[in-house]
Amino acid sequence: MRASIASFLSSALLLTQQVAAAPTNTSITNETTVEDIGGGASARTLGGASIFEWTYKRWNGANYACKCAPGDLCWPNQLQWKLLNATVGGNLQVSIPPAASCYNTFQGLLGNISTYDAAKCAEAQANFPSEQWQIELPTAGLWTYFTNDTCRPTTNPTDSCTGGYFPTLYIKAKTIAHIQAGVLFAKNQNLRLVIRNTGHDFLGRSVGWGALVINTHGFKDISLTNSYRGACDYTGSAITVGAGVQAFEALKKLNSLSPPKIMVTGECATVGVAGGLVQGGGHGPLTNFYGFLADTALEFKVVTADGVLRTANAKVNPDLFWALKGGGPSAFGVIVQATYKTFNDYFSSGTTFALGPANVNGNETLWWDAIAKFHSYSNQFVDNGLYVYYEIYPGMTFRVQPVVGVNKTAAQLEAILQPLFDDWTAMGITFDKATTTYPTFYDLYNALFEIEAAGNSALTGGWTFGKTDVANNNAGIIDSFKNVLNNGAFLVGHMWNGGHGLPQSEWANSAINPRFRNVSDKLITILPLAGNAPLAEKEAAQRVLTDIVDGGLRAAGPNGAAYINEADPFQPNWQTAFWGTNYPKLLQIRQKWDPSGVFYSVSTPGTEKWEQIEYGTRLCKKL
Incomplete structure (x- = not known):
């Protein structure tokens, strides 16, 4: 070659x-x-x-x-x-x-x-x-x-x-x-x-x-401190990472300390922690405790649209700092270095279980009833500090791996889950579960979170459900799940609450949609489709995803929101869905730092007039 x-x-x-x-x-x-x-x-x-x-x-x-x-x-x-x-x-x-x-x-x-x-x-x-x-x-x-x-x-x-x-x-x-x-x-x-x-x-x-x-993947520097000295009042431990550092690299470095430390990352270990993840917010298994990754950010080094390397923190360029914390990936600059709070690592317990046709004697109605019962506990799970990762596929496949209880023994974790298990038993459902306690969350992370695969082709959407949605319309939510599967897609769920462990006084310190502080379940919808499918087939599939699959979720969860890194960028009113009341401020900041549109990422602040025309090729501004 x-x-x-x-x-x-x-x-x-x-x-x-x-x-x-x-x-x-x-x-x-x-x-x-x-x-x-x-x-x-x-x-x-x-x-x-x-x-x-x-x-x-x-x-x-x-x-x-x-x-x-x-x-x-x-x-x-x-x-x-x-x-x-x-x-x-x-x-x-x-x-x-x-x-x-x-x-x-x-x-x-x-x-x-x-x-x-x-x-x-x-x-x-x-x-x-x-x-x-x-x-x-x-x-x-x-x-x-x-x-x-x-x-x-x-x-x-x-x-x-x-x-x-x-x-x-x-x-x-x-x-x-x-x-x-x-x-x-x-x-x-x-x-x-x-x-x-x-x-x-x-x-x-x-x-x-x-x-x-x-x-920027070659920027792999990592440095640690036990006593941060910066532009804010925080003086605890911190990690500074280059743009190319991935979650597994940062976590391994922190785990090598004595005592070991931890940071908020995504549930996937290969994700970079100083770029699109934090600019989208960055949710993960520790979000219930410390909020999003963006909520833990202390400072960025960023190249802005004029080619200047700038520092952004609470005192220097504070508007840019706020926008980089959840305001949209590839929208405000190129992050070359990020500094985040780190936290003590604790022993943690994890539970896994699944339900298939054999667990319900092939009764699909009972299978859905079991999922409805599981989902009805969403608020209780997050209120008790749990993180839950689950999948629902066609063919009556329901997997939960894992339920995470940080700083909880196996007995404490199972006590929170026991009401669900009792309900399932009373419904005549058989199931197996496994609960293990690990010395640290890092050990649990490596043991229970599965490696994801590349090379898949699909359209991706998603929505979150507010705690009030779960409390008032759980049956409607389950109907929307059925609608997803009936239209050829499947679901990946993440139960967490972005405001549970973060003081309310800090909620507005990042650009994250305020609605994320009151959710209990975040869904990704995945509609498999070849990227080289005929144009008409692509257009039809996009309509199904936007209007039917995700449309059903939006209707069932009027108090929800969409997460910019894992959602349909072509949904209606994406500005409000992704950022809510924060959008007008983000738009002003974008116009200040990148008025000519040097950076582009689909459905991010200030891109309303930009389109990829001629069958998704040329990037153009509508006149």
Whole structure:
């Protein structure tokens, strides 16, 4: 797969490809050099402006001004790309999909390249479901729907491998200066910019047709302190992490202390803890105790849209600090470093159980009655400090793994669950359960939370239920669950309350939707669908997800909200669903820090006029 960018551009197809054709994907190879990747015109100098600054399009009866893409007159010329590559230390590279090595030819926006490599193809086939393998790749999307499902592993190398919705080029940033250079280049050249750390994302934010990616995964520094000294009154223990640090790395470092410490993270160990997670809020098994990850943030180092590295904390740039804490991923800047509170780790207990057809003698009505009884205890579970992770699939599959009781013995945890178990027994339901106590929460986390898989393709939605919804309409909620399964989707539930253990005086210190302080259950809905399905099928599936699957949840939970990292970005009134009464303030802050729209992430503050037109390719602003 050794080739120069010059060879990509030698093809006349580079400047003549039609955007409306099947979208194309890109990923990178460390052997690619940057030469000759310019466009067909040099109408604008770096930082200047001209009539070629935008590509103007008409689509579905509306006029748009679009970011520059390969083939446009405003696409940077050869010299500009070479200068950028020199500025970032030779770390600008062309992107090729993870499994392109299984195909004879990769057909990208920058031309064609011969890619078949039997050994690398075997590696891709073996590792494609591995999250960590995909995370280490510079532009891979862990869930493939928003890549157009292009170039999946194949045994037929003559199959077509196109770029899909993958980015075109990326900077594998090694220093903060590299990030700054990438942000300024994207701003001055009016390019679509994607910030990518782990690619751990359901909504396609880590990929984007024709985009330049800044990959921050290499920032792995971790430092710890027992006595934080910063811009706030907090003086306890803290951890400072680089943008590329993942949950399992931070938790391992904290566990090595004596006594061990812990921090709020997501339930998935491979998620990065200093980027999209905190900017979306960051819920996890410790949310009942300490709130969201965003609630524990003490300070950020962030590159803003003007390319300046800034400090954001309670006293320096406090508006930016507030917005970065749950105000939307890739919306206000590139976080390069984050500092969070840490906490003492405690012994913890975990329980697992499941119900299938055999537990109810094949009686589906009884199975649903059992789930209804389980869900009716949501408020009691979170009020007692429990975290509950569960799944509901077609085929009468209901799994709970785990129920987490931090600082609780097995007996204490089971005492909280016993009323549910008594009710099930009285209903004639048989079931097995297992409860184990671990020396620390860290040990429980590693033992009971299962490793997630990459390579799945699906539309993702979701909703939360307020405590009043559960108390007043549990039957309606269960009907909405049935509706999800009846329409081909399935459910992943997380019972927690974002205000339970956090003092109410601190609730407004982050941009998180205030409704999350009064919820007891957060659902993810997953509707499997191939990313390369026919357009009509995609449109129909999106309508089912938005209007029927999630529509039923919204109707059953009028006091709920949506979580930006795990929800349908195309739902109605997304501004209120994601941020509630905080949205007007977030919009003002976005207009202050990024008035020209350098950063983009679907359905985040200030993106109302932005669309991906021409079948999900060009990123444009409606005129």
